[in-house]
Amino acid sequence: MFTLQQLKYVLEIADRGSISEASRRLFITQPAISNSIRELEDMLGITIFTRTPKGIIPTGEGTEFLTQARQL
Numbered sequence: 882m883f884t885l886q887q888l889k890y891v892l893e894i895a896d897r898g899s900i901s902e903a904s905r906r907l908f909i910t911q912p913a914i915s916n917s918i919r920e921l922e923d924m925l926g927i928t929i930f931t932r933t934p935k936g937i938i939p940t941g942e943g944t945e946f947l948t949q950a951r952q953l
Contacts (some may be wrong), residue, residue: 887921888950890914891929895947898936 893903894914904911922929929943941948 883921883924885953887917888953890917891921891947891950894918895939895943898938900932900937913933925938 888901888908890907893907893925894900897903900915900918901911904914907914912927920928925946927942927946928940929939929946931943
């Protein structure tokens with residue numbers, strides 16, 4: 882089961898388009914937030930974000946997950 886903290890991380894990353902920026906705003910290290918998201922993705926069996934040199938973008942499955950996460 883995922884945690885509310887992981888949902889908070891996912892939503893902040895989606896809003897910022899950057900794990901680094903999300904980590905600064907959440908006062909957590911970048912590796913910690915990356916590990917948490919990776920664990921969530923492994924648990925759900927989906928890839929939520931595509932990591933690109935220009936930032937982070939949600940995958941199709943990630944967009945569906947974000948829609949549900951925002952409703953929570």
